[in-house]
Amino acid sequence: MVLGPIFLIAAVIVVVFLFLYYVPILLWFSALVSGVRISLIQLVLMRIRKVPPGVIVRALIEASKAGLSEVKRDELEAHYLAGGHIENVVHALVSAAKANIDLNFQMATAIDLAGRDVFEAVQMSVNPKVIDTPPVAAVAKDGIQLIAKARVTVRASIKQLVGGAGEETVLARVGEGIVSSIGSSVSHKAVLENPDSISKVVLEKGLDAGTAFEILSIDIADIDIGKNIGAGLQIDQAEADKNIAQAKAEERRAMAVALEQEMKAKAQEARAKVIEAEADVPKALAEAFRNGNLGVMDYLKYKNIEADTAMRDSIAKPGGKPPKKD
Structure with missing residues (x-):
């Protein structure tokens, strides 16, 4: 028997809460005393359209007090449903009006929907x-x-x-x-x-x-x-020129070394040919003896000339001594 009145009271509280939620009488009264004409039906329809009536009413009150007659309820609702920031737009319009900046509602909402803070932009126009x-x-x-x-x-x-x-x-x-x-x-x-x-x-x-x-x-x-x-570029250029000159000098040195080795090889080749020719002399003498073209006296004269030449060569050398006779 006691639970009945409790459930009744709870039901009454829920009903009153839902009524005040969908029919914001206090908000309507606040708009009325502020000079904003808006009906309770419009506030209820805002709830149904999922538009917060408090935001719209506060924006209308601020615009009305600032003398902005161009701000309309329908346009505010449309801007909110488009994802805009109503508070920033109204703040920007009020600030622009006070600073004599040419800014209308359409331009303000366009700036807001573009992702820029229109209120901050107006402040920056006044205060660079x-x-x-x-x-x-x-x-x-x-x-x-x-x-x-x-x-x-x-x-x-x-x-x-x-x-x-x-x-x-x-x-x-x-x-x-x-x-x-x-x-x-x-x-x-x-x-x-x-x-x-x-x-x-x-x-x-x-x-x-x-x-x-x-x-x-x-x-x-x-x-x-x-x-x-x-100066740094000149130093780098000089360093590059030095490296190029060194590379060219190294190339010339390598060519000179190669040419020197080639000349040594040619000298060795010539020396080998001389030794080969000298080796043929005894053979030629023996052939001359056999053929009777060279006699004993001729051979002795050849040996004397050879000994005399060796003596002259030894004397011509520094510190040279004449060879000993056998």
Whole structure:
């Protein structure tokens, strides 16, 4: 008997909870006192369409208080169902209206659906952002390397946020402009004496074209002297020329050694022929004896001439002594 009233009370609580969930009377009353005209049926239909009524009502109240008559309930629901961020869009519209920035609801929702934070973009339009570039190394015409760091002040361009390039593109273009400016300088001293010339040259290139930002200024924060690239290249070239000269000299030396070996071989060959010819002399003498073309006295004269020649050769040599007679 006691369980009956308990179940009844629980059922009443559930029913009241479901009623207040699908019929948000407090939310409707809050919108009513804020000057936003919206019916309870519309709030119930939002629940059925799985659109949070609290988000829509708060956005309508904020827009109404800011005097943004262009913000409509149907458009807010459509933007939410498309995956947009209603709070950011309304915040951005209010901030843009206060700062006299031309931003309508269609543009704001398009920027939001493009994946960009439209509220942050409006804030950046009012308060420009400073981007520090990484160290950029470039070489002047005199061969000296300079390492520069720049600070780029940018302001968001509302009209270019949809389809415009991001910060990475701006940094890459600024780095390219710094390299080009330093590379066209005759001397690194001129760059160190007048670093603002880099900023002027880079700004004249219109680097913010096609990006989501407007470049306000480019300031060179720091310039350091790096390596002497020109001297290093000359040293490398001299080393290469030396290696080439050494290779050519080694080639000539090898050819000379080969020619020397060839001449030694020819000398050996000639010496062998002389020895071979000398070996034929006794044979020729013996043949002459047998044929009667050479007598004993002729042979003795030949030996005397040979001994006399040997004596002269020994005397002609330093420290030479005449051969002993047998």
